[in-house]
Amino acid sequence: MWSKPVTFETGTARFRTITSTEEASHFLVNHWPIQGSNKHLEARKICLAVLAGERPADDARTSFTKAAQEAAIFVKS
Numbered sequence: 001m002w003s004k005p006v007t008f009e010t011g012t013a014r015f016r017t018i019t020s021t022e023e024a025s026h027f028l029v030n031h032w033p034i035q036g037s038n039k040h041l042e043a044r045k046i047c048l049a050v051l052a053g054e055r056p057a058d059d060a061r062t063s064f065t066k067a068a069q070e071a072a073i074f075v076k077s
Contacts, residue, residue, distance in 0.1 A: 001057065002018075002020060002021070002060070003057075003061070004061070005018060006061060006064060006065055006068075006075060007076040008068055008075045008076065009074040009076075015076065018064065020057070021050045021057055021060040021061075022051065024043070024060055024061070024064045028064070039070035039071075040067045040070070040071065043060070047060045
């Protein structure tokens with residue numbers, strides 16, 4: 001679980017909240033609007049490292065948020 005969830009826009013006036021690396025990983029693989037961008041691939045790689053116990057969970061949260069910014073996805077503060 002992440003120390004703080006990430007809520008982001010998935011469509012016009014539609015929002016989703018991610019609370020864990022597992023959820024983020026699933027969304028990055030199955031629902032990401034711009035597959036293969038630099039931050040997207042980095043976030044996927046970091047999520048795998050977190051799931052393998054090689055990095056702290058909040059690294060995945062940070063990389064997910066950066067990938068969202070790169071993809072012009074609105075993230076609620």
